[in-house]
Amino acid sequence: MTFEPKIVGFLCNWCSYTGADLAGTSRIKYRPNVRVIRVMCSARIDPTFVIKALAEGADGVLICGCHPGDCHYTEGNYKTMRRYPLLKRLLADYGIDDERVRLEWVSASEGKRFADIVDDMTERLCELGPSLVKSALATDAVER
Amino acid sequence: MAARKLQIALYWGAGCGGCDVAVLDTNEFILDIAAVADIRLWPIAVDGKYKDVEAMEDGELDLTVFNGAVRNSENEHIAKLLRQKSKLVVAFGSCAHMGGIPGLANFVTREEIFTAAYLHNPSIEPGNTTIPHPETAFDGSQLTIPRFYKRVYKLNDVIDVDYYVPGCPPAADQVKAVFEAVIAGELPAKGSVVGASERAVCDDCPRVKNEKKVKHFYRPWQIMADPDVCLLEQGILCAGPATRSGCGVRCPSSGIPCRGCYGPLPNVVDQGAKFLSAVVSIIDSKDPKEIEEIIDGLPDFAGYAYRFGLPSSLLQRSVRT
Numbered sequence: 001m002t003f004e005p006k007i008v009g010f011l012c013n014w015c016s017y018t019g020a021d022l023a024g025t026s027r028i029k030y031r032p033n034v035r036v037i038r039v040m041c042s043a044r045i046d047p048t049f050v051i052k053a054l055a056e057g058a059d060g061v062l063i064c065g066c067h068p069g070d071c072h073y074t075e076g077n078y079k080t081m082r083r084y085p086l087l088k089r090l091l092a093d094y095g096i097d098d099e100r101v102r103l104e105w106v107s108a109s110e111g112k113r114f115a116d117i118v119d120d121m122t123e124r125l126c127e128l129g130p131s132l133v134k135s136a137l138a139t140d141a142v143e144r
Numbered sequence: 145m146a147a148r149k150l151q152i153a154l155y156w157g158a159g160c161g162g163c164d165v166a167v168l169d170t171n172e173f174i175l176d177i178a179a180v181a182d183i184r185l186w187p188i189a190v191d192g193k194y195k196d197v198e199a200m201e202d203g204e205l206d207l208t209v210f211n212g213a214v215r216n217s218e219n220e221h222i223a224k225l226l227r228q229k230s231k232l233v234v235a236f237g238s239c240a241h242m243g244g245i246p247g248l249a250n251f252v253t254r255e256e257i258f259t260a261a262y263l264h265n266p267s268i269e270p271g272n273t274t275i276p277h278p279e280t281a282f283d284g285s286q287l288t289i290p291r292f293y294k295r296v297y298k299l300n301d302v303i304d305v306d307y308y309v310p311g312c313p314p315a316a317d318q319v320k321a322v323f324e325a326v327i328a329g330e331l332p333a334k335g336s337v338v339g340a341s342e343r344a345v346c347d348d349c350p351r352v353k354n355e356k357k358v359k360h361f362y363r364p365w366q367i368m369a370d371p372d373v374c375l376l377e378q379g380i381l382c383a384g385p386a387t388r389s390g391c392g393v394r395c396p397s398s399g400i401p402c403r404g405c406y407g408p409l410p411n412v413v414d415q416g417a418k419f420l421s422a423v424v425s426i427i428d429s430k431d432p433k434e435i436e437e438i439i440d441g442l443p444d445f446a447g448y449a450y451r452f453g454l455p456s457s458l459l460q461r462s463v464r465t
Binding site for chain 2: 046047048051052054055068078079081082083085086087089090093094095096131132133136137140143144
C-alpha cells in the first residue's frame with residue numbers, strides 16, 4: 001500500500017478557506033490528503049493546535065491565511081507571520097522535519113494556488129515518509 | 145492512648161536535592177512535622193532502607209512526598225513501591241510534576257548523553273571506552289546498577305499521583321501549607337495542583353507594565369535592566385505570562401526573569417506553545433526578514449520554553465531519542 005500523508009490544514013475563513021472553496025467550485029483536481037479546519041483568522045491558530053496535530057499523528061500541518069495587508073481583522077496575519085518562524089525553530093529541536101509544517105498566504109481568488117500548494121506539500125511528504133511522532137510516543141509506554 | 149502518628153516518606157528520583165532542602169527551609173516547622181509524623185524514609189536526611197519499605201503493609205504510609213523525575217529503573221521501581229505502600233503520593237517540585245531540568249535531556253538521545261558524559265569530554269581521559277552497563281561481571285560475580293532509560297518521564301507517567309506541588313524548588317511557605325493540609329486532613333480534589341495560584345506570574349509581578357513592543361531581545365547580562373519595568377518590555381525573555389503564580393514572584397522581584405518552574409496555568413496543555421505565542425506577540429515588525437533577525441536573539445528558545453516541563457509537553461521528547 002502506498003503511503004498517503006495526512007495533512008491537517010488550518011485555513012482562515014475570509015481568504016484561504018474561500019480560496020479552497022474556489023478550487024472546489026472550479027473543479028480543480030488536487031490531492032485529497034488535506035483535512036481542512038476552518039478558523040476565523042490565521043491568528044487563531046495557537047501553536048498548541050499545530051503541535052497537537054503532530055502529536056496525534058498528522059504527517060504535516062498546513063497553515064493558510066490572507067496575504068499580508070489583506071487581513072479581515074487588519075493585523076491578524078502579522079501575528080501568524082511572527083509566530084511561525086519561532087514555532088519552526090521549536091519543532092526543529094524536537095527533531096521534526098522542516099517541511100512538515102508550512103505557512104502559505106492564499107487569497108479568496110487563488111483556488112489554483114491552494115490546489116498547487118496541497119499537491120506540492122503532499123508530494124514532499126510522500127518523499128519524507130510518515131511522521132514518527134505518534135508511534136515513538138506509543139513505544140515509550142512499553143519500552144523504556 | 146496517644147493519637148497515631150502520621151507515617152510519611154520523602155524520596156528523590158532524578159533531582160538535585162534542592163526540593164529536600166526546600167523542606168528544610170521551613171526551618172523550625174520541620175520540628176512540628178516531626179512531632180506529628182514518623183519519617184520512615186528520607187534518603188537525604190534520615191536512615192531508612194528500601195527493605196524497610198518493602199516490609200511495610202500496603203497503605204501503611206499516609207503520605208509520600210516524591211521529588212525528582214524518573215530517569216532510570218531505580219526511580220521507577222521505588223516510585224511504584226512507595227505508591228503501593230502509601231495512601232497519598234504528592235509529586236513535589238518541577239521534576240516530579242513536569243520532568244524538570246533533567247527532562248531537558250529529552251531533546252537528545254541516550255547515546256549522545258553517554259558520549260558527552262563518558263567518552264568525548266574535555267575532562268575525560270582520552271581513549272576512555274568505559275560507560276555504565278546495567279550488568280557487569282566482576283571477580284566472578286554479577287554487579288548490577290539501575291538501567292538508564294532512553295528518555296525522562298515525569299512521575300505520573302509511571303504511577304498514579306494524588307497531588308502536585310510545583311516549583312523549582314517549591315516556596316517554603318507553600319511547602320508548609322501542604323504539610324499543614326495533610327496534618328489537618330483538609331485535602332483538595334485529587335489531581336489538584338496545590339501550593340500555587342490560578343493566576344499568571346505577571347498578575348502578581350510588581351514591575352510596571354506598559355505597552356510591549358520590542359525590536360531586539362537581550363540576554364540578561366547584555367543590558368542594565370530598569371529594576372521597576374516589565375522585563376519583557378525591555379527585551380529580556382521572561383516566562384511570566386505563561387507561568388502559574390504562587391511562587392511569590394521571587395525571580396522577577398530580584399531582577400531575574402521568570403523561567404517557568406511553576407508550570408502552565410490551569411487548562412493550558414502545553415506551556416511552551418503558550419509562551420511562544422506570548423513572546424512573538426511583542427515583536428515590533430511586519431517584515432519576515434526582520435522578524436527572523438529579531439528571533440535570532442532567542443537562542444535555544446525550546447530549551448527556555450520547556451525548561452521545566454519537556455516530558456509534560458505534548459510532544460514530550462525529540463523524535464530522535
